[in-house]
Amino acid sequence: MQVSAQMAGETAALAGGGIIAAIKASGIDYVVSVPDITTSEGLLRPLARTTQPRLIRVCKEDEGIGICAGLAYTGKRALLLIQHTGLLDSINAVRGVAVEYALPICMMVGLLEKEPGVPPRQSKRYGVRIVEPVLEAMGIPYHEIETDADIGKIKPAIDGAYAGSHPVVMLVGRRPS
Amino acid sequence: MMKRDDCLKALARHVTDADIVLPVYSTAFDWITIRPHPLNYLSHGAMGLASSHGLGLALGRPDKRIIVLDGDGSLLMNLGTLVTVAEVAPPNLYHFVCENGTYEANGGHPIPGRTNLDFAGFARSAGYRTVHTFTDLKIFEQQIGAVLAEPGPVFVDLKIVTPGPQERDYSRIHGPHVRKAFREALAAG
Numbered sequence A: 001m002q003v004s005a006q007m008a009g010e011t012a013a014l015a016g017g018g019i020i021a022a023i024k025a026s027g028i029d030y031v032v033s034v035p036d037i038t039t040s041e042g043l044l045r046p047l048a049r050t051t052q053p054r055l056i057r058v059c060k061e062d063e064g065i066g067i068c069a070g071l072a073y074t075g076k077r078a079l080l081l082i083q084h085t086g087l088l089d090s091i092n093a094v095r096g097v098a099v100e101y102a103l104p105i106c107m108m109v110g111l112l113e114k115e116p117g118v119p120p121r122q123s124k125r126y127g128v129r130i131v132e133p134v135l136e137a138m139g140i141p142y143h144e145i146e147t148d149a150d151i152g153k154i155k156p157a158i159d160g161a162y163a164g165s166h167p168v169v170m171l172v173g174r175r176p177s
Numbered sequence B: 001m002m003k004r005d006d007c008l009k010a011l012a013r014h015v016t017d018a019d020i021v022l023p024v025y026s027t028a029f030d031w032i033t034i035r036p037h038p039l040n041y042l043s044h045g046a047m048g049l050a051s052s053h054g055l056g057l058a059l060g061r062p063d064k065r066i067i068v069l070d071g072d073g074s075l076l077m078n079l080g081t082l083v084t085v086a087e088v089a090p091p092n093l094y095h096f097v098c099e100n101g102t103y104e105a106n107g108g109h110p111i112p113g114r115t116n117l118d119f120a121g122f123a124r125s126a127g128y129r130t131v132h133t134f135t136d137l138k139i140f141e142q143q144i145g146a147v148l149a150e151p152g153p154v155f156v157d158l159k160i161v162t163p164g165p166q167e168r169d170y171s172r173i174h175g176p177h178v179r180k181a182f183r184e185a186l187a188a189g
Helices: A002-011 A014-024 A040-048 A059-073 A084-089 A091-100 A131-138 A148-164 B004-011 B023-034 B050-060 B073-074 B080-086 B119-128 B135-145 B176-188
Strands: A030-035 A054-058 A078-083 A104-109 A142-145 A168-172 B020-023 B068-069 B092-099 B130-134 B154-160
Touching: A014 A040, A014 A148, A030 A040, A030 A059, A030 A148, A040 A054, A040 A078, A040 B073, A054 B080, A059 A084, A059 A091, A059 B050, A059 B080, A059 B176, A078 A084, A078 A168, A084 A091, A084 A104, A084 A131, A091 A131, A131 A168, A131 B050, A142 A148, A142 B004, A148 A168, B004 B092, B020 B023, B023 B068, B023 B135, B050 B068, B050 B080, B050 B092, B068 B073, B073 B092, B080 B119, B092 B119, B119 B130, B119 B154, B135 B154
Parallel strands: A030 A054, A030 A078, A078 A104, A104 A168, A142 A168, B020 B068, B068 B092, B092 B154, B130 B154
Antiparallel strands: none
């Protein structure tokens, strides 16, 4: 049963256009990004062709944490679009800026090389397996975005982060179309 | 070479109540004594990120001048910010670095490459619109007003000497009351 469920997961779809529509519906003014291969074609490239939200390309992910914080104080909404390796690299900035200062830093994180349909904790990739436990240790809410059925989580997650002034992470588990 | 507090006093004479200032670490403690104000943005959360916070503020509040008072050790932790700021090119961002060649808040140890680095060269090659270096206080005092009237992004390298011991109560820059005051002041105008 587990194998067939995984096979079904492998063939499920995740529409990049649906995710972008949810991002726009969430009132995101800026997408701040370091490229991530999971979200490169389905999210970042089409977002780069639009002017709203405005794309800000950064050199390193922790820069993006600072930029999103500054924007948050001004009432502008931002989404940090990165890879899980960049999230792990930015843990201290996330700790200080997002968690300890209780700021609405919203992160959409591609899980590099996670197997489609496989829960992150069951991935063969060590770096993928540790992401959710790390977020739990830091007290950061997160949501798995694995199929189209998960796209509906995005707007409530972002609205909730701004309403409650806390960070949130959305984990993109496969390449959006 | 100049004394940092002399530079900050000269700068403070040209900072208005509408400006947002982001000083880091040792500079922050000098600055909040010289120019206490709720629009001092003091809580950066992690070393090196002041100019990144400043870029976010510059984008979100284009009506305000954003003045970042960085340290050389801090800037070395986030050199990519120079490239990002230059690419976004906010006309209201003024990025100062107080260069004394040390990690002053962490024991006064030398920064790597202190005899070779050219921060102004970094900013110029990254693409800042205007770059200045000051080593003489009188010249800085004469020119700082004009520098703050230039369209940004502007980079200013202040060559300073390492001051003596400093009292650092970090609750004055990291305390939640600081961020609350800033948030309220920014919302008010």
